[in-house]
Amino acid sequence: MKILVVEDDRVVADLITFTVRRAGYEAVMANDAVSALRRWQEDQPDLILLDINLPGTPELKDGFAICRYIRRESDLPILLLTVRGEEDDIVNGLEAGADDYVLKPFSPRQLVARIQAVLRRANARGSARQATFSVKGLDFNPKLREVRLANGDVAALTSLESRLLEALMLNEGQVLTIDDLISDTWGAGGGTSEMLRQLVRRLRAKVEPDPANPRYIHNIPGLGYTLKIS
Template identity: 45%
Template sequence: MAETPHVLVVDDDPTVSDVVRRYLEHAGITVTMAADGPTGLREFRRTGPDLVVLDLMLPGMDGIEVCRVLRSTSDVPVIMLTALGEEADRVLGLRVGADDYVAKPFSPRELVLRVQSVLRRAGAIRTPKVTEVLTDGDLVVDAGARVATLAGEPLPLTVREFDLLAHLMRHPGRAFRRGELLEEVWGWTFGDQSTVTVHVRRLREKVEADPADPRRIRTVWGVGYRFEPVEATGA
């Protein structure tokens, strides 16, 4: 991992792109720019960034399709830029693998903080090493190495999926409200709680034998979610 984190920004608005670039560079982050989806994918393959800031509305190839292509080959963190109030677009972005979103118009400082938060969780900004291994039967989450396996096979988790799974496993049997998870995993004191719902759905698809009848990540009706160890239930 390079000492200086590298971010690829894909946005066709030159004014927004320039402001984002300047703020990120001021924060000590190397920035590569692209103005459309195909160029963004080429720059991604060429530079191998630690994170992608991706505008939803791009000419020719929109951000959703770019994110799908990225997710087919990489678990690089993606922060989606969406129009204010377009909840359906935000949810779709999360479903195809975005880790976070920022609604336009946005504060450049807020975006920098979001970028730094996701980079830190992904390990691109160095923090003291943590040794913590969480296990539940054949599900193993190494929080220090940020590696999760199921039945010995690596799980392709995004940054937020990994953080959510680890957080739930640290507190087996405890029911969390969506707002609590949004604050404790995402670090948001407010925001769209459907973000949590989408990530839980994606996690279930990866860790449950039958996502429609989950044994580990249970819904607590009227509250939110809890992690139920299969070791405890004998499932």
């Protein structure tokens, strides 16, 4: 179990990492918003301890933004660190998608208890949901970023390909517009339609038995793409 600790105050951060490590978790640290997102993507933690008050760039002003961003991308459990008395922070944070909160200052035992509770909850939630999407003939494991094709072959996807396929599989049978797919894959205002076309092409090359006659990823001219069988 890996925990990402996002906290700008070095002293508090060290205290937290010490605590969680003693409780048997692996700890990764980040001291501002940007490095937090970076660590999140690279280290793939199982839980995030997120300080609300963060120094950061204007567009990622505070922890709420990170909260929302991460919540859009995954169902990773997020535990907020808030200062006692700031109830607005708690409400805002929960609205932004956080799972629970811990008041600073906190006792180590309390912190560990919350972490365990949230992890257990996420576990219950996740076991109900499927960790691996599968459409007929296509098994997709987003964590490993692998698809098992109908013929048994396993194809490794790149990060972008994986995101695109996940977006398509989450909405199997319904049409996603170009803009939807772009923001799902690159984030808000990230990519262009040209980039999407290339990405679709590359994903098809890995996933479709005959990329020229797609069986899964179909284009709806003027609208976007959809994932369906045959």
